[in-house]
Amino acid sequence: MDTSRMNSSLIRAFDALQIIGATAFGFITISAFIVQRQTQSRHTTWFSFCFSWIVFCISYALLIITDQQSHPSHNLCIGQSALVYAAIPLTGSTTLGVCTHLLLNILAALSVAPVKKMFSTILILLSIMPWILWIIVFVLAVVFGIQHPSSAQLSPNGIAQLSAIWAACTGVLLIVEEGAVLYFLYRNREILAGSGKATTMAVRVGIFTITASIVVGVGLLFSLAPHVGGQFEVLLSVVPISTAIIFGTQKDLLRVWIFWKPRGTQETPEVTPGASVTFSTILSGISAPSAAHTTESQPQEQA
Numbered sequence: 039m040d041t042s043r044m045n046s047s048l049i050r051a052f053d054a055l056q057i058i059g060a061t062a063f064g065f066i067t068i069s070a071f072i073v074q075r076q077t078q079s080r081h082t083t084w085f086s087f088c089f090s091w092i093v094f095c096i097s098y099a100l101l102i103i104t105d106q107q108s109h110p111s112h113n114l115c116i117g118q119s120a121l122v123y124a125a126i127p128l129t130g131s132t133t134l135g136v137c138t139h140l141l142l143n144i145l146a147a148l149s150v151a152p153v154k155k156m157f158s159t160i161l162i163l164l165s166i167m168p169w170i171l172w173i174i175v176f177v178l179a180v181v182f183g184i185q186h187p188s189s190a191q192l193s194p195n196g197i198a199q200l201s202a203i204w205a206a207c208t209g210v211l212l213i214v215e216e217g218a219v220l221y222f223l224y225r226n227r228e229i230l231a232g233s234g235k236a237t238t239m240a241v242r243v244g245i246f247t248i249t250a251s252i253v254v255g256v257g258l259l260f261s262l263a264p265h266v267g268g269q270f271e272v273l274l275s276v277v278p279i280s281t282a283i284i285f286g287t288q289k290d291l292l293r294v295w296i297f298w299k300p301r302g303t304q305e306t307p308e309v310t311p312g313a314s315v316t317f318s319t320i321l322s323g324i325s326a327p328s329a330a331h332t333t334e335s336q337p338q339e340q341a
Contacts, residue, residue, distance in 0.1 A: 056278070059091065066282060067089065069294040070085065087135065
């Protein structure tokens with residue numbers, strides 16, 4: 039098979055997967071906004087996570103969106119290169135933010151200390167810092183591209199080269215943090231079992247951990263072999279779609295699009311009186327600390 043034809047097929051597959059990923063996260067975000075108006079069940083860290091993956095996919099598919107895949111202008115090439123290098127730290131940071139929020143939610147729910155104020159401050163930082171990092175990396179990449187014009191060019195496969203080391207480091211941090219989440223879920227399974235959704239959360243986190251492991255493996259491959267074939271880049275482009283499936287198949291989000299099916303009378307309640315964490319989504323709102331106090335106070339009343 040002709041190499042140029044194979045590269046062209048890989049480019050089309052890569053761009054198609056990125057567009058599908060952006061579209062999927064677009065539907066997820068719209069669904070979440072609709073649900074948010076009714077239940078207020080998701081924090082800004084979750085929406086920041088979704089928006090970051092949309093930016094990630096658009097950054098990689100920018101050339102085909104602007105119809106300049108074969109012969110892009112130099113300025114557009116610099117712009118896309120900057121977006122690509124900034125997109126990986128962005129999605130890595132927002133994903134870490136989601137996992138950190140989940141971990142803090144569990145720790146706050148299991149704690150009797152009044153940590154709500156500190157919890158809120160950390161969540162604000164988790165929502166803002168990834169985008170500040172994105173702007174910084176983007177500006178630095180643009181400045182570097184302007185000062186070194188020859189550095190902005192298509193990769194041998196027609197796809198911008200990845201920041202593999204950053205992806206690998208982020209993946210390692212994700213695995214460590216998600217391992218801590220699974221540890222606390224397992225260690226406190228008797229307390230958290232009352233919600234009935236702890237198992238669902240554990241499954242989602244476990245699947246996402248596997249996805250993060252794939253990111254680490256692919257990132258290391260790019261680090262050790264920068265000129266590896268485009269098949270690995272196409273493999274990496276599957277990550278946004280798999281992430282969209284993991285985070286977008288929550289029941290309340292899917293129910294938005296099943297508008298012809300009548301809904302039950304009990305639609306809103308997400309936290310039962312004895313629950314300590316909201317398990318309706320992979321990332322719940324800032325209701326865990328108050329729920330924790332309710333959970334901790336019950337034994338005293340019974341005594």
